[in-house]
Amino acid sequence: MVEIGHFALVLAFALALIQTIVPLVGARIGSDRMMAVAAPTAITGFALTALSFAALMVAYAGSDFSVVNVWENSHSLQPMIYKLTGTWGNHEGSMLLWVLILAFFGALVAAFGANLPASLKANVLAVQGSIGVAFLLFILTTSNPFTRLIPAPVEGRDLNPILQDLGLAVHPPMLYLGYVGFSICFSFSVAALIDGRIDAAWARWVRPWTLVAWIFLTGGIAMGSYWAYYELGWGGFWFWDPVENASFMPWLAGTALLHSAIVMEKRSALKIWTLLLAILTFSLSLLGTFLVRSGVLTSVHAFATDPSRGVFILCILLFFIGGSLALFALRASSLTAGGLFQPISREGALVLNNLFLTTAAATVLIGTLYPLALEAVTGSKISVGEPFFNLTFGPLMVPLLLLVPFGPLLAWKRGDLFAAAQRLMAAFGAALLAALVTLFLIDGGSALAAFGAGLAVWLILGAATDLAMKSGFGSVAFPIMLRRFIGLPRSVFGTALAHAGLGVTLIGMVGTLNFGEEHILTMKPQQTVEVAGRTVRFDGIQPMKGPNFNEDRANFQLVNAGGQVTGTINSSKRFYPARQMPTTEAGIKTIGFSQLYIALGDESADGSVVARIWWKPLVTLIWLGGLVMMVGGAVSLADRRLRVGAPARRKSKPAAVASAS
């Protein structure tokens, strides 16, 4: 099976070469037969990559330690779920997942793009294939997961214990679906540049793909944030770590792309900018892959001593980013700019959105790369950390979030700012009230917290205002309004949900950062501590045994005034013998939207333990907000299916269309 997987991967590489060259030449010379090669090779290439991935997974499931990759990252005693997720819990396997998802998106275009113009489809698949060529070659030459080990060891070295978590099952696949999903937008852009034209069909195609990638990237980032929060043991939800930034930059650019693609689709304006943004978004994905994969983040020197992988990805990066931007510089002038609009209009608002989002993405980019660049150029080392990003990124987000509710209320082409402001008066009043309540009625409310709370309410009610106005609130009778509300296009709901989701996330941040409690103390058995009006009792530590680890589990009880136990929290310290590695598992109790979070420190011989106990008010809203944004995206995507000119959706769900029409 392992050899089959290896062979399939080599075949997939060969097919990707064909998928790149033949359709490209075919589109050039106008040969239909050559262009028609693209779709079947893309689909077969995906099938082969999937077979290869499945082969690796089978090796992991069966603990086949004759494969180096399995030996290095698995253990026979691991629970099956972690054996399976271990497939992508390492460099080689995760690159294979990357390529699998790339091929998957290519196959989707091939399968459902029957009514795309033939030359566009051929070019898109050729570009997608070329990315596949580069990364398959990277895997086969520098990161082959199928390398054998003879003689095979009896036992494996275990998956990194930190990764033995359900988070690994969800986070990387989702993140990659987002990250790599933007490759389709990239391929469409480059194909348009090769073709030298973009039309309405182009925009209709690109927007749903952007939306799909954006939904997954949003989920991947939110999931990663929650995973880091509970796994790291000090309760932060975002660290501005370069690795996090690597996924956040494509999200910022992708969000901008999502909005400019709307302008392009509805009003055929901003064509050239949208095209550039699509290229930049995937370039940031590639850059993220480079930063994370090359080891350049750990140290410039580590990169210099073992550069084979890093240099390879750097070459891929330069080729695709440089190549696409050069093509853009050459061809962009031949594309015609479309639709006109006044500065105060829906288009104008979306342009502002793009201005702030791309500046924010650039700020994160510069903050992430500046220390590397400075060290490489001058040799002096500086650090760019959380305080920098809070000071620069924060102020960029404030005007953007303030403007969000205005956007959907402005008309296309020529909007009425005064009318929009009038409609938002109620939302503004409520936001002001929320700010005042936070400032004066809640303990510890600072001016910043009040502003944050107000802004959050502004976002949520602003989104609600849009829905209310579009259903004719105040001008028609209630039953008619209700009927209109139900009849609103789904994309209107999608927009409102996504914008409200931002507000929900913001509430979570404001609550956690401003109104939390932290207690650091040494607790003896039976000792109690008051946390946010609740009594927490430490009941001692018990040794436990897991499948492939030993743990010391500390018992904490939530007790009420009568001394009755109302809840239990277990925090533990684990030791994984295979890797000789300790981990800590934080104990978390969710109460409403808030959480009580207990992390363990050192224990003493007398049975006492150092405990760090947090009360994190409304913290779960941070990630629930992300979920709301995802739902918003999904609802908006559903809208596409019912629309004429959304070819992929109609083809993929013929039943849905039939029942709807």
Added chain:
Amino acid sequence: MTMRRFFAGLILGLALLASGSAFAVKPDEMLSDPALEARARSLSAGLRCMVCQNQSIDESDADLARDLRVLVRDRLKAGDSDKQVIDYVVSRYGEFVLLKPRLEWRNALLWGAPVLLLLIGGAFMLRSARRPKAKEMAGLSADEKARLDAILKRD
């Protein structure tokens, strides 16, 4: 567990060596004066643990981070101002310890970029927003007028 190890494990899939145990600030390090301790915490959050990646000494469990935390608290007890403490730590460990780089010429691009980009983008936006207005005002070209007349005559 250090953050770097987590993220390295998370995305790189590399097994970095384990070091130390659970978490950062320990009860025995903390100052009895809550105001002083609060200052120590906020100062620590801005100082980098030099053997970690992108992690403040307040969050790190490394021995060096502990030494620095104790150092910060010693200076505070001796009556230093926040600025004096930071200057002292920088004089011993270099600018690398600052998670927020100073406003200096060599960091001009870093701090200036957001403002600069916003201004350039904004200027570009305004310019392109004005242009179509002028076009619209210009009305129909002679060619367009001729075509319109032709269409109207047809009816």
